[in-house]
Amino acid sequence: xxxxxxxxxxxxxxxxxxxxxxxxxxxxxxxxxxxxxxxxxxxxxxxxxxxxxxxxxxxxxxxxxxxxxxxxxxxxxxxxxxxxxxxxxxxxxxxxxxxxxxxxxxxxxxxxxxxxxxxxxxxxxxxxxxxxxxxxxxxxxxxxxxxxxxxxxxxxxxxxxxxxxxxxxxxxxxxxxxxxxxxxxxxxxxxxxxxxxxxxxxxxxxxxxxxxxxxxxxxxxxxxxxxxxxxxxxxxxxxxxxxxxxxxxxxxxxxxxxxxxxxxxxxxxxxxxxxxxxxxxxxxxxxxxxxxxxxxxxxxxxxxxxxxxxxxxxxxxxxxxxxxxxxxxxxxxxxxxxxxxxxxxxxxxxxxxxxxxxxxxxxxxxxxxxxxxxxxxxxxxxxxxxxxxxxxxxxxxxxxxxxxxxxxxxxxxxxxxxxxxxxxxxxxxxxxxxxxxxxxxxxxxxxxxxxxxxxxxxxxxxxxxxxxxxxxxxxxxxxxxxxxxxxxxxxxxxxxxxxxxxxxxxxxxxxxxxxxxxxxxxxxxxxxxxxxxxxxxxxxxxxxxxxxxxxxxxxxxxxxxxxxxxxxxxxxxxxx
Ligand code: PEP
Ligand code: MG
Numbered sequence: 212x213x214x215x216x217x218x219x220x221x222x223x224x225x226x227x228x229x230x231x232x233x234x235x236x237x238x239x240x241x242x243x244x245x246x247x248x249x250x251x252x253x254x255x256x257x258x259x260x261x262x263x264x265x266x267x268x269x270x271x272x273x274x275x276x277x278x279x280x281x282x283x284x285x286x287x288x289x290x291x292x293x294x295x296x297x298x299x300x301x302x303x304x305x306x307x308x309x310x311x312x313x314x315x316x317x318x319x320x321x322x323x324x325x326x327x328x329x330x331x332x333x334x335x336x337x338x339x340x341x342x343x344x345x346x347x348x349x350x351x352x353x354x355x356x357x358x359x360x361x362x363x364x365x366x367x368x369x370x371x372x373x374x375x376x377x378x379x380x381x382x383x384x385x386x387x388x389x390x391x392x393x394x395x396x397x398x399x400x401x402x403x404x405x406x407x408x409x410x411x412x413x414x415x416x417x418x419x420x421x422x423x424x425x426x427x428x429x430x431x432x433x434x435x436x437x438x439x440x441x442x443x444x445x446x447x448x449x450x451x452x453x454x455x456x457x458x459x460x461x462x463x464x465x466x467x468x469x470x471x472x473x474x475x476x477x478x479x480x481x482x483x484x485x486x487x488x489x490x491x492x493x494x495x496x497x498x499x500x501x502x503x504x505x506x507x508x509x510x511x512x513x514x515x516x517x518x519x520x521x522x523x524x525x526x527x528x529x530x531x532x533x534x535x536x537x538x539x540x541x542x543x544x545x546x547x548x549x550x551x552x553x554x555x556x557x558x559x560x561x562x563x564x565x566x567x568x569x570x571x572x573x574x575x576x577x578x579x580x581x582x583x584x585x586x587x588x589x590x591x592x593x594x595x596x597x598x599x600x601x602x603x604x605x606x607x608x609x610x611x612x613x614x615x616x617x618x619x620x621x622x623x624x625x626x627x628x629x630x631x632x633x634x635x636x637x638x639x640x641x642x643x644x645x646x647x648x649x650x651x652x653x654x655x656x657x658x659x660x661x662x663x664x665x666x667x668x669x670x671x672x673x674x675x676x677x678x679x680x681x682x683x684x685x686x687x688x689x690x691x692x693x694x695x696x697x698x699x700x701x702x703x704x705x706x707x708x709x710x711x712x713x714x715x716x717x718x719x720x721x722x723x724x725x726x727x728x729x730x731x732x733x734x735x736x737x738x739x740x741x742x743x744x745x746x747x748x749x750x751x752x753x754x755x756x757x758x759x760x761x762x763x764x765x766x767x768x769x770x771x772x773x774x775x776x777x778x779x780x781x782x783x784x785x786x787x
Contacts, residue, residue, distance in 0.1 A: 212441060212445050213443070214440070214442075215424065215440045217440060218397075218681055218684060219415060219436055219438035220435065223411070223435050224452060225435075226430070227368050227430070228367065228370065228431070229425045229426070229429045230370065230427065231426075232371050239355070241312070242312040244310050245310070255313055256317065258353075259350050259353040260299070263346065267290055267349070271286040279491070281490060281512075293350075298324065302316055302320050317354060321347040367388060368388050370392065373394050373395075373422065374394065391413040393414065395420065396416070413433050413434070413435030429443050470501030472501075474736075476758070477752070482729065485507075485736065486502040486738065488533075491529050493740065494536045494537065502743050504540035504541040505533065505537060508542060510526075511548050513529060514547075523589050524589075526585070531592075531593040534596040535597055537597060538597035538598060539597070541600055543602055544599060544601050545604055549575060550566055550569060550572060551566050567668075572604040573603050573604055574605065580618055584625070594634035595634055599634070602663055606641045606642060607648055608647055609658055612659065616639065616658075623635065639659065640661040640662060641658075642665045643701050644664070644665030645668070649700060649701050652704035661713065663735075666718035668716070669716065670718070674691060691774075694718075698728070698733075699766065702733060711734040711735060712732075713737055723775070723782040725749055727761060728762075729750060729758040730757075749782070
C-alpha cells in the first residue's frame with residue numbers, strides 16, 4: 212500500500228481500478244523501404260490524416276451535442292495541426308530522402324516539433340504542444356493500424372491516472388466511465404481542476420510521481436476532498452474508505468433535503484447562497500443544487516480553446532441565455548480576467564516574470580478598451596433579459612474603478628446611439644481581491660454597488676503565496692489571521708456604506724470557515740454548485756448570535772492552524 216498526498220482539486224471519494232492514460236507508448240520500428248515503396252507510404256500517410264480528421268470531426272460533433280459548442284471548439288486547434296503544410300511536407304521530403312517507413316519518419320518529425328516548441332518562451336505556443344501531441348498520437352495510431360486505446364474503452368468505472376490531461380481527454384470524460392482522476396502535475400486552478408469540479412468528478416492533481424507508482428489495474432482510493440491517493444490499499448483501509456463513502460452518501464442526502472429552502476439561521480438572519488460558473492451549460496446543475504443565483508460567472512473561459520475571440524453577439528447570446536434561465540434570480544457577470552495563470556491564445560500577452568502581478572484582468576481591459584467595451588455592451592444588452600449585474604476583477608484602487616466606469620458609460624452611450632435597450636441602473640460591483648483594495652475598501656465602497664471578495668487571489672497576494680504552486684501550497688491558508696482581518700475590514704467597510712458584501716473565492720464554500728464568515732456578517736456566499744446544499748444545511752443549523760460569538764473568538768487566535776482547528780471543532784458541535 213502506498214499513500215500519496217497531492218492537491219485536492221475536486222471533492223468526493225472514489226475507489227476503483229486504475230486506468231493509465233497515455234501508457235500506450237507506441238513502439239515504432241525503423242524499417243528501410245525501397246524507392247518503389249515511397250508512393251505506397253505516402254498514400255498510407257494521407258489515409259491516416261484523412262482517418263484522423265474524420266475521427267476528430269466525429270468527436271467534435273459528439274461533444275457539441277453532449278456539452279455544447281464551446282467545448283467542441285477545442286478540436287478546431289487539433290484540425291489546424293492536421294492541416295499544417297510544413298509538418299506534412301517535412302514528412303514527405305524526409306521519407307523520400309531517408310527511405311524509411313512513414314510511421315518512423317512521422318514519429319521523428321513529431322518529436323522534433325515538440326522539442327522546438329518546448330524551448331520557446333511563449334505561453335501560446337506552449338499551449339499548442341498538447342494539441343500537437345494529441346493529434347500526433349492519433350495519426351500514429353492510425354498509421355500503425357492500432358485501435359484507439361482511450362476513454363471509450365473503459366468498461367467499468369475506472370480511475371484515470373495521467374501525467375497531465377489534454378483538454379480533449381478531460382472534456383471526453385463527460386459521458387464516460389470515469390470515477391475520478393489523478394495527475395502528476397497541475398494546480399488548483401488548472402484547466403483540469405476547473406473542469407473536474409464542473410463535471411463533479413473527484414480529482415487530485417500535482418501528485419508529482421503518481422504515474423510512476425501506479426500500474427494498470429492497481430486499486431486506487433482517491434479522496435478529492437483531502438488530496439489523498441492510496442495505491443493498493445490493505446483490507447482495513449479499504450473498509451475504512453468504504454465506510455466513509457457510505458457515510459458521505461448519507462450526509463449528502465441529509466444536505467440535499469434542504470437545498471430548496473432559504474439559507475436562514477435559527478434566529479432569522481438570511482444570507483444568499485449563489486453558484487460560481489464558467490460555462491452557460493452549467494445552469495441546470497446550478498438549479499439542481501438549489502442555488503439562489505449566480506454570484507460569479509467567469510467569462511474568460513468563453514475565450515479559451517478557440518482561435519478567434521467571441522463576437523459581441525456571441526457574448527450577448529450567452530449572457531442572455533444565463534439571465535433568462537436564472538430570472539428572477541441575480542446573475543453576476545465578471546468582466547474578462549485573463550493573465551496570471553489564465554492565458555488566451557487570441558491576445559498574445561507577452562511573457563512576464565510575475566504574471567500574477569502583471570498585466571492581468573482589469574489592467575488588461577483598461578489598456579484594451581476595444582475588447583473591454585465589446586464585452587460591456589454585450590452585458591448591458593443582455594441586462595434587459597433578467598437580473599444581471601456586473602463586476603470588475605483585480606481592482607487595486609478607486610482610480611481604476613472610475614476608469615472602468617467611464618468606459619462603461621461610453622459603452623452605454625454607444626448603445627443609446629444605436630437605439631439598443633439596456634438596464635441603465637445595472638448594479639456594478641467590485642471584486643476585492645488585492646490587499647490594497649481590501650485596506651481601502653471604505654473608499655471603494657462609496658463608488659460601488661456591491662463587493663465580492665475574491666479570496667483565491669486575496670490569499671495569494673496577502674500571504675505572498677502563488678496559488679498554483681504545489682511547493683508552497685502549505686502556506687496557502689484561508690484561515691490565516693491576516694486573511695480574516697482583511698475580510699472583516701472589507702465587510703465592515705461595505706456595511707458602513709450600506710452596500711452588500713459577497714464572497715466568491717473558494718473560501719466561501721469551506722463548511723467550517725463559513726461559520727466564521729457568517730458571524731463576521733457576510734451577506735452572500737458564492738461557490739461551486741455541488742457545495743451549496745451543505746452550506747445551506749450548516750447555516751440553517753445555527754444561530755447568528757452563536758456565529759458572531761464564534762467569529763469574535765476566532766479573531767483572537769494567532770495562527771491559521773489554530774483558527775482552522777477551532778472552526779472545525781465548532782462545526783462538529785453544530786452538525787453532530
Ligand atoms: C478569486 O480570486 O477568489 C476569484 C473568485 O477569482 P478567480 O479564482 O477566477 O481568480
Ligand atoms: Mg481572482
